[in-house]
Structures are given as C-alpha cells and as structure tokens.
Amino acid sequence: MVYFxxxxxxxxxQTNVFIHEIILNLEIMGxxxxxxxxxxxxxxxxxxxGDINRILSFYSxxxxxxxxxxxxxxxxxxxxxxSAFFSNKDFEIQFDDVExxxxxxxxxxxxxxxxxxxxxxxxxxxxxxxxxxFVFRKEGSDWKIFRYIFNxxxxxxx
Numbered sequence: 001m002v003y004f005x006x007x008x009x010x011x012x013x014q015t016n017v018f019i020h021e022i023i024l025n026l027e028i029m030g031x032x033x034x035x036x037x038x039x040x041x042x043x044x045x046x047x048x049x050g051d052i053n054r055i056l057s058f059y060s061x062x063x064x065x066x067x068x069x070x071x072x073x074x075x076x077x078x079x080x081x082x083s084a085f086f087s088n089k090d091f092e093i094q095f096d097d098v099e100x101x102x103x104x105x106x107x108x109x110x111x112x113x114x115x116x117x118x119x120x121x122x123x124x125x126x127x128x129x130x131x132x133x134f135v136f137r138k139e140g141s142d143w144k145i146f147r148y149i150f151n152x153x154x155x156x157x158x
Contacts, residue, residue, distance in 0.1 A: 043095075058145050059078065060146050065147075066148065068130065068152045088119065095132065096114065109133070109136060110131070110133055113132045131153055133149050
C-alpha cells in the first residue's frame with residue numbers, strides 16, 4: 001500500500017513538472033512571437049526610411065530574397081538593387097494580418113503588405129497589395145530574415 005502511494009506521488013510530481021514546462025514553453029513562444037511581430041514592424045520602418053544599412057541589418061548573411069517578378073537576390077545584391085530602387089522612388093510599406101509560427105530556431109511569418117511607390121521625378125503613384133512570406137532564423141539571441149518571398153496580388157496606378 002505504501003508503494004502505491006509513493007507511485008501516485010511521483011506521478012503527480014512528474015505531471016506537475018510537465019505542465020509547468022508546457023506553460024513555460026508557451027510563455028517563451030509568446031515572447032518570441034512578440035519579438036518577431038516587432039521585427040516585422042521595425043523592418044517596415046527601415047524600408048520606409050530607405051536606409052539600406054538598416055534594412056540589411058534584418059537579414060542573415062546567407063539570406064535569399066525572392067521578390068515578385070525578379071530573380072533571387074543575396075544580401076549583397078539586395079544592398080545594390082535597393083540603392084538604385086530607393087534613389088528613384090519614395091516607398092512606403094505596411095504589414096498587416098501577420099501570422100507567426102515558431103519551430104525551435106526557425107519562425108515562419110505570413111503577412112499581407114500594402115505598398116505605395118511614388119516616382120520622385122513625375123509624382124506618379126503605384127499601390128500594390130502582396131502576400132509576404134518570411135523564414136526567420138534564430139542567430140544567437142536575435143531573429144534574422146533567412147528567406148523572404150512575396151507575390152503581388154493587386155496593383156493600382158495613379
């Protein structure tokens with residue numbers, strides 16, 4: 001009889017430890033989701049500023065960017081093409097409907113983006129809506145964009 005009570009006690013302790021670990025993991029995942037949500041908004045702010053170095057700071061060194069209607073770009077190529085892009089346009093982006101799923105050292109982020117490109121020479125505007133997909137990789141204590149792909153789903157010229 002004593003043995004049975006000892007087993008019950010051990011099972012209760014193991015169950016409580018397991019439940020505590022689950023709660024702790026959920027809290028950590030929630031913190032990482034908040035950090036990634038903030039990263040996406042800060043990334044948009046960096047893009048809106050046109051600051052190439054700030055934009056590149058969000059990417060891992062071995063990242064790949066796959067924009068709609070272009071080839072795949074490395075981090076170095078992003079820097080070169082972004083300089084040319086931002087010299088001719090005033091560009092604004094906003095990410096909405098952000099969904100985040102974390103799997104250990106990788107996070108998968110889906111978002112809807114609304115962009116406005118204004119040609120600085122003639123003032124013409126182009127508005128786009130796109131579906132954006134990011135793969136973030138945890139590097140040390142930071143999350144970096146490892147892969148980024150988007151496709152445009154709607155365009156309006158003004």
